[in-house]
Amino acid sequence: MEPRSSQNSARPDGVPEISPMAGPAVGLSSPLPRDEAEVDVIVADPRWHGAVPRVGALVQRAARAAWEASGQAPITIVLDSDRTIRRLNARHRNKNKPTNVLTFEYPAGQPGGDVMIALDTVRREARAAGRPIRHHLMHLVVHGILHLRGHDHHQAGEARQMEMEESRILGRLAVPNPWKNRTGMAGGDQ
Template identity: 50%
Template sequence: MEPPSSRPSDAGGGAIEIVVTDPAWHRLIPNAGAIVRRAACAAGMAGTVVLASDRVLRGLNGRHRGRNKPTNVLTYAQPAPEVILALGVVRAEAAAQGRRPADHLAHLVVHGALHLGGAEHDHPGQARRMEMAEARILHRIGVPNPWKHR
């Protein structure tokens, strides 16, 4: 089992720190830290990835986006790059999409890293470019394309 915070790594992109605030992540995805590190590095991310609870994401989403519900991933560029993921939302989305939770976690880490790099998906063209970038990065680490219909 990983400690609540693991050592930074500078393989790939930049230094990655992984903070696990909800230990239930270890039950859902026993190797979550390794998956996060691999996905973040493949996406060229430097910063912190926090594996949190839905309650934490609900509070942040309400405070910063005016939405009183948890979301799968939030990204913050300031004061330091950070990607925060909600356990229950990630688990539910993976089940609804028929995907392995580990693959969905990798996808959302890449998604958050791309947001930190300035990618957006507010418009169809932006969304398509972001989906293509996600698929390319995930392919490099052996994760199935989440946008391919089964």
Template identity: 50%
Template sequence: MEPPSSTSHVPARDVAGPENPATAGFFPSCAFEETPEILVEDRRWHCYVPRAEQLVRHTLAACKGYGRQPGSVVLSTDRVVRVLNGQHRGKHRPTNVLTFDPPFAPPPGIPGGDIIFALETVLREARAAGKSVSQHLAHLIVHGSLHLAGYDHHQAGEAREMEMLEARLLSRLHIPNPWKPQGKPEGMLQGTRQA
């Protein structure tokens, strides 16, 4: 899990829901949103992931019961993620996804935290793995949602648990297990030679 950030560039929501009677009445109930704010900071995302916002919502819905609903999802660039990664993790390079916990613990049922994606890194990884950008982004959305829920992969046991859960949640979306090696090309399976 990425370290909490109190300076995330996406403002956190101050809302209360019926699940938290202690704060009910402080904030208007109409402020509660079922889905996160989705920001597309670079329009190139739409070239590689048609209906990107719909993919984000659909993937987060598949995480229900395991992952945590973020307050926002930002489809950004390597440049932005490299700066954030340097500021918050001391790693001055881009990464595929960053998750940020909110500076406060949101009441149960209230979205919280941000998930930010780096376009060029996501494209590079999808191409290297021979996957569609949409499938790779869906995997990373699941990964980020699980990080927000407290799952991590710093030790072998927790990494294996997270990988198995990611595969299970992706199967809800009919996306192949990203941790299982893909088979040979069709021509190779049928015994034909590839040029």
């Protein structure tokens, strides 16, 4: 995962524009409270539905927990394939291989952004770590949202601070601490 950057602030190709007037996000039946993020979940690769039961609701829950009271902002989580993520990783980071998560901020002055997650990479990493795929997915959603909130992990100190925040949020979601037995999955520069 590579953190967001100011030069990558445009929406990535292939992500549909979502109108704020389009209605409530997946799984919502009423307007959002003032302090919650507007979270849209796009399941671009339908295999996600077979990999994670109730994937839309799970992603919504993790995104809202990570955004907390940072104010209302539109966030789009796109669940896609390694092929799509590899293409975006090549275009925006000059790395022609898939990665677990990519984060794109909206243009300067606009809160929110897009978080894109690759199914096959998430499956491989979860299997390698002996973790349920749903837990790893929630971790990557939290990781991506923390980047949108301004967190980074280029330096050891900021990486540790970000890991602690991830662990705190995941604990509230009843997801075991992914950093307890380090495998370096989220935040790795793949």
